[in-house]
Amino acid sequence: MNEDIVLHVENVTMQFGGVVAVNNLSLDVPKGKIIALIGPNGAGKTTAFNCITGVYEPTNGLITFNGEPIVRNHPVGAMKKTYAGLNADRYTSKFVLPKEFDESDDAYEKRKEALKEIDKYAFTDTQLAPTADKITNCGIARTFQNIRLWKSMTVFDNVLTAKHMRAKQNLFSATFRTSIAEENRMKEETVQLLEEQNLFRFKDDLATSLPYGLQRRLEIARALATNPTLLLLDEPAAGMTPQETVELCEFIKEIRNKYNLSVFLIEHHMDLVMQISDYIYVIDFGSEIAQGVPKDIQTNQAVINAYLGADNE
Amino acid sequence: MFKKINNALNPSLRHPEQERASRINKVGAIILLAILYVFLFVLDNFLPAGSFTGMLIPVLRKGAIYALLCVSMNLLNGFTGLFSLGQAGFMLIGGYAYAILSIPASQHAAVYQYFDGGAIQFSIPEFFSSFLGAGLGSFVGSIICIIIAGVIAALFAALIGIPVLRLKSDYLAIATLGFAEIIRAIFQWNGFGIITNGSNLLRKYTALSDIRWDIGSVSLKFGTVFVFLIVTICILLIVLLINSSYGRAFNAVRDDEISAEAMGINLFKHKMMSFIISSFFAGVGGALLAMYQTTIQSAAFTSAMTYEILLMVVIGGIGSVSGSGIAAFLYIAANEWWLRFLDSGSIGSIEVSFFRGGFRKVIFSIAIMIIVLFFSRGIMGDKELSITGVINWFKNRKERKLAKKINASKEGE
Ligand SMILES: Nc1ncnc2c1ncn2[C@@H]1O[C@H](COP(=O)(O)OP(=O)(O)OP(=O)(O)O)[C@@H](O)[C@H]1O
Ligand SMILES: [Mg+2]
Numbered sequence: 001m002n003e004d005i006v007l008h009v010e011n012v013t014m015q016f017g018g019v020v021a022v023n024n025l026s027l028d029v030p031k032g033k034i035i036a037l038i039g040p041n042g043a044g045k046t047t048a049f050n051c052i053t054g055v056y057e058p059t060n061g062l063i064t065f066n067g068e069p070i071v072r073n074h075p076v077g078a079m080k081k082t083y084a085g086l087n088a089d090r091y092t093s094k095f096v097l098p099k100e101f102d103e104s105d106d107a108y109e110k111r112k113e114a115l116k117e118i119d120k121y122a123f124t125d126t127q128l129a130p131t132a133d134k135i136t137n138c139g140i141a142r143t144f145q146n147i148r149l150w151k152s153m154t155v156f157d158n159v160l161t162a163k164h165m166r167a168k169q170n171l172f173s174a175t176f177r178t179s180i181a182e183e184n185r186m187k188e189e190t191v192q193l194l195e196e197q198n199l200f201r202f203k204d205d206l207a208t209s210l211p212y213g214l215q216r217r218l219e220i221a222r223a224l225a226t227n228p229t230l231l232l233l234d235e236p237a238a239g240m241t242p243q244e245t246v247e248l249c250e251f252i253k254e255i256r257n258k259y260n261l262s263v264f265l266i267e268h269h270m271d272l273v274m275q276i277s278d279y280i281y282v283i284d285f286g287s288e289i290a291q292g293v294p295k296d297i298q299t300n301q302a303v304i305n306a307y308l309g310a311d312n313e
Numbered sequence: 314m315f316k317k318i319n320n321a322l323n324p325s326l327r328h329p330e331q332e333r334a335s336r337i338n339k340v341g342a343i344i345l346l347a348i349l350y351v352f353l354f355v356l357d358n359f360l361p362a363g364s365f366t367g368m369l370i371p372v373l374r375k376g377a378i379y380a381l382l383c384v385s386m387n388l389l390n391g392f393t394g395l396f397s398l399g400q401a402g403f404m405l406i407g408g409y410a411y412a413i414l415s416i417p418a419s420q421h422a423a424v425y426q427y428f429d430g431g432a433i434q435f436s437i438p439e440f441f442s443s444f445l446g447a448g449l450g451s452f453v454g455s456i457i458c459i460i461i462a463g464v465i466a467a468l469f470a471a472l473i474g475i476p477v478l479r480l481k482s483d484y485l486a487i488a489t490l491g492f493a494e495i496i497r498a499i500f501q502w503n504g505f506g507i508i509t510n511g512s513n514l515l516r517k518y519t520a521l522s523d524i525r526w527d528i529g530s531v532s533l534k535f536g537t538v539f540v541f542l543i544v545t546i547c548i549l550l551i552v553l554l555i556n557s558s559y560g561r562a563f564n565a566v567r568d569d570e571i572s573a574e575a576m577g578i579n580l581f582k583h584k585m586m587s588f589i590i591s592s593f594f595a596g597v598g599g600a601l602l603a604m605y606q607t608t609i610q611s612a613a614f615t616s617a618m619t620y621e622i623l624l625m626v627v628i629g630g631i632g633s634v635s636g637s638g639i640a641a642f643l644y645i646a647a648n649e650w651w652l653r654f655l656d657s658g659s660i661g662s663i664e665v666s667f668f669r670g671g672f673r674k675v676i677f678s679i680a681i682m683i684i685v686l687f688f689s690r691g692i693m694g695d696k697e698l699s700i701t702g703v704i705n706w707f708k709n710r711k712e713r714k715l716a717k718k719i720n721a722s723k724e725g726e
Binding site for chain 2: 053055131132133134136137141142144148149150151152153157160161162163164165166167169171174175176177183186222223225226
């Protein structure tokens with residue numbers, strides 16, 4: 001397995017009842033790169049993010065972070081039953097044994113071995129569905145499409161509270177102020193993050209009183225406060241003015257370099273996507289329809305059709 | 314008049330003005346508390362017993378106990394956003410634990426008359442009295458009993474929290490309410506009578522009147538001082554917690570569970586913490602209530618008790634510690650003292666025929682309905698009372714009036 005792949009998503013399917021929001025999605029985010037996930041409205045982009053960050057437990061698939069499996073859900077055992085019942089042929093998961101598959105087949109065995117190397121629990125009933133906080137603890141941070149700042153808190157507290165997870169303290173040392181040095185360190189780092197985002201002058205304002213564009217910036221600051229190595233941005237430019245979007249573009253590159261981040265972003269704003277991304281995945285109705293570098297995607301017929309189709313609706 | 318509770322800036326980041334205000338508030342609070350304690354001590358010992366002190370003392374004591382109960386409920390319902398209605402259950406556990414552990418050995422036969430003197434045959438205050446003397450012994454012993462009462466309530470919370478805290482808001486309320494009712498039924502059940510005395514009441518345990526200091530022939534009473542001391546310490550601890558990193562995490566969970574979890578806050582762990590801590594203080598409050606009442610019976614810990622506390626929290630302002638305190642004292646004073654005349658059948662010497670038993674409750678309910686309908690954010694909202702806040706409020710009154718006028722004229726245009 002490639003050492004430089006930070007996030008590896010393999011055959012992830014997310015099904016809500018009859019709706020298949022993400023269908024057999026596979027992608028890689030290499031270290032230090034900015035990767036984009038695009039697609040028309042309702043394509044399943046946010047759902048893919050939610051599977052990666054542990055908000056949803058995918059119906060099927062494997063997600064590894066720095067080579068370690070963080071989410072795993074194989075349709076074997078009890079899962080296989082529900083899975084095979086609903087038009088089983090649509091899901092050509094590498095984890096499922098197709099009905100007519102010959103187990104003695106060489107290719108199958110090879111595939112199996114390769115998978116076991118990534119995930120020793122492949123082909124077992126073992127599920128891995130950690131809560132979102134554990135995944136954040138691994139070093140994946142995210143922002144939300146529909147901004148989810150803590151509304152009763154100030155700008156300062158929003159960022160400071162995100163530092164709680166990594167603080168070296170316990171209930172007693174925090175209550176009795178014996179870990180005050182740690183608290184002060186958290187606060188100083190918060191000041192730095194806010195200054196970097198030009199948000200420091202708003203530090204005592206309620207987070208929700210900021211204009212939309214600044215709220216998005218604040219969400220990024222809050223995500224950075226958790227010390228991530230991979231940053232997931234869900235439509236960071238939505239609601240921003242053109243000027244703000246240009247600044248955002250620079251800013252994302254800046255923080256990528258400063259914090260050695262890999263960035264995985266969803267965006268509708270094509271100018272931004274084409275300018276910033278190293279590689280693009282396009283999905284429609286949950287399935288991947290194209291992938292490639294920006295200039296290939298721009299001329300890709302399937303992508304154009306998907307977007308025009310969506311526009312015509 | 315108000316300062317946001319989570320003013321999280323550390324001294325080095327604060328404006329010099331904020332720095333000064335915080336110092337004034339701290340010193341001022343200490344001075345006010347000192348004055349309060351001197352007054353309470355005088356009230357306990359030197360003010361002539363009359364109808365005024367006869368009302369003031371119980372109202373202050375009960376008000377302080379309810380202030381603690383309100384703040385502990387606010388920690389859970391207001392600051393962590395968990396709508397729990399199990400307060401009466403944890404108070405019951407705390408009150409009973411306290412009473413059972415402090416009934417003197419010699420009184421067991423009388424108290425547990427239907428259960429052969431009961432199973433537990435020792436008393437913690439009595440043990441301490443044996444070498445510290447009666448007054449100091451009851452003081453130390455009752456404090457230890459109170460702490461144990463809180464710990465037992467917290468243990469119960471830890472136990473039921475595991476299944477219950479996975480539920481969403483309405484279901485959580487129903488489950489905790491059910492828990493409180495089950496606890497009440499269990500404590501009334503004669504099967505556990507050798508410990509709980511079944512449906513009979515517990516009495517003769519160390520009460521507030523036992524907290525005193527005998528010097529020669531003089532006996533100094535510390536009942537009210539004691540209640541306020543325990544309550545002040547407990548509320549101080551809760552305030553310290555709320556203003557710590559954990560308090561901010563609780564707020565994050567309340568504001569948005571999904572983003573709290575996405576920022577690495579373990580929801581279950583933090584909900585559990587808040588639930589256990591809140592229940593600990595509910596247990597302490599229950600123990601204090603037992604001391605105040607001198608007898609305790611599980612039948613009294615109905616869900617109406619929880620609703621009453623919830624009402625005080627709402628009146629004070631969900632998410633405001635000082636609001637909870639103010640509301641608790643006002644509510645208790647109004648209910649037990651100021652509105653009593655409505656039940657008495659007369660105002661002064663004038664006979665009023667409809668002023669009779671129960672009329673007070675009618676007026677009280679209407680008053681509360683009006684408050685909840687028209688001041689739904691409560692007295693304090695989610696702000697806190699502070700000395701500099703009050704000073705500034707008075708200072709800025711003129712400016713505010715002016716601003717109002719300007720606004721009004723703008724709207725008129
Ligand atoms: N919790 C859920 N339950 C049921 N269906 C869901 C759920 N979440 C998403 N979906 C469905 O999955 C599909 C994909 O939704 P998703 O939000 O991932 O789209 P998206 O690509 O992010 O779209 P947009 O560009 O509008 O943000 C939609 O049809 C949506 O209705
Ligand atoms: Mg979306």
